[in-house]
Amino acid sequence: MKRPTIPDLANAAGVSVSTVNRVLNQPESVRAPTRERVLGVAKEIGFYGVGTIQHGVSAHRQTHKIGILLLQKGRRFYRNLGETMQAEVAARSNENVDLNLEYLEDLSPERVAERLIAMGNKCEAVALVAAQHPVVANAIDEVMAKGVPVASLIAPLSAQGNVSFIGLDNWKVGRTAAWAFNRIVRKPGKIGILLGNFRYRNQEMNESGFRSYFREHNSEFTLLEPLATYESAAAARELTENLLKEHPDLCGLFVSGGGITGALSALRSSQKRDDFVAVGYELFDETRSALIDGTLTMVISHPMETFARETITTLIKAKKAGADAGAQRVALGFEIHTSENV
Structure with a gap:
């Protein structure tokens, strides 16, 4: 079989030959959805220049800096959740996500607040698991005052600002x-x-x-x-x-x-x-x-993979919308396990 040519890729992707050429040589001049479609088709048909397309598309993807604070890494559930979050980020082929993941060993309100503020100083959106406490609520407001949206995971949190929530009913x-x-x-x-x-x-x-x-x-x-x-x-x-x-x-x-x-x-x-x-x-x-x-x-x-996907998606949406856009609430369907279905 002959290897696919530029016209073959253009035809398979439903775009013009000139568009494929621009994806190869001037990716910034092509709309992001089109670049992604051409890249996906190039992989499918085994196009010889897929590496060049991949490099160009990746270089022009928007990067999202998000932070997640979980409880102790020694607890199996949170370690599994953290690993699932990392896998979700790695699997996202159409956007660059710079994930700052941190486990909190000291769960005192003061320590949680300290790490939340530090995370807010280097990220564009932050999610955390924490107990409700005035010190934590004050830290949330401090982070949101800088334009960084905050979401609570598993346990709802309230502050003066609009705190999003991803978790179970x-x-x-x-x-x-x-x-x-x-x-x-x-x-x-x-x-x-x-x-x-x-x-x-x-x-x-x-x-x-x-x-x-x-x-x-x-x-x-x-x-x-x-x-x-x-x-x-x-x-x-x-x-x-x-x-x-x-x-x-x-x-x-x-x-x-x-x-x-x-x-x-x-x-x-x-x-x-x-x-x-x-x-x-x-x-x-x-x-x-x-x-x-x-x-x-x-x-x-919690459904782990869905939880991770909804968390990353919600943080990116919140980042794009801004801290004043209002809280998002994502209610996950929970899983029920017995000895007969594990």
Whole structure:
């Protein structure tokens, strides 16, 4: 087979020969969508000058400098999320995204605010996971005052400015978890609730939806007061052990926040009961194993690839629109996992 020529590429891409020549020699004179189309077709047909086209197109793509602040890298969920964000950026062939990804080991409001401001000084749009706190809200306003839009991930955040949000509908998450207990538990009893931090608004909404379902559908369950793990696996283990010891009639545990690996260790160390239901949050290696061995009954999780794609897309849109354009809200559909579908 003869190798494709410039006329062949022009015909396949639906453009003129002169347009292909300009893409090769003067890419800045061709509209970006046309350059991208010619590049895509050149790859498909094996055009000999695809490298030249690739170089020209890449050089004239708009670059977006975005920053993302996630929680501790040692936690499997956030490490997976960060890697998925990086993969999403790498897969974007029609734009250059300069991603500044940082993991926060110190989750104090002061440290979060410090890193947010630093990220805002070098990026055009920033997203972060954080607990609601006046110090963090003030930092958000400081960043947005410089024209840099801010979006919250997983947990909604509020400030004087318009803060976008990408995450789950946590009211529905809580009600879905409650539905599972109501449908699976054989005899209503006490349910323990673990939260990561009372200031994470997604977890607060999880609990509200959880309680609202039982008020509406089954008041025979007793929902214990939520206990904060402060995102610590060790604290979650101790709290779970205490719940099992103090409430021998406990029929279930809803882990709505951080530290789930500690709660799983405590459940595995206790006497296994077929009538005990445990619902957790986020799918990763440890929770997958817990579903398989029966320690967890169900896991509600963010759809990772969709989450990453919507985050990058929202930040780019916000950057183009400007900090005063108004908040964007992207509600993701959540995934439900059991031992039968992991």
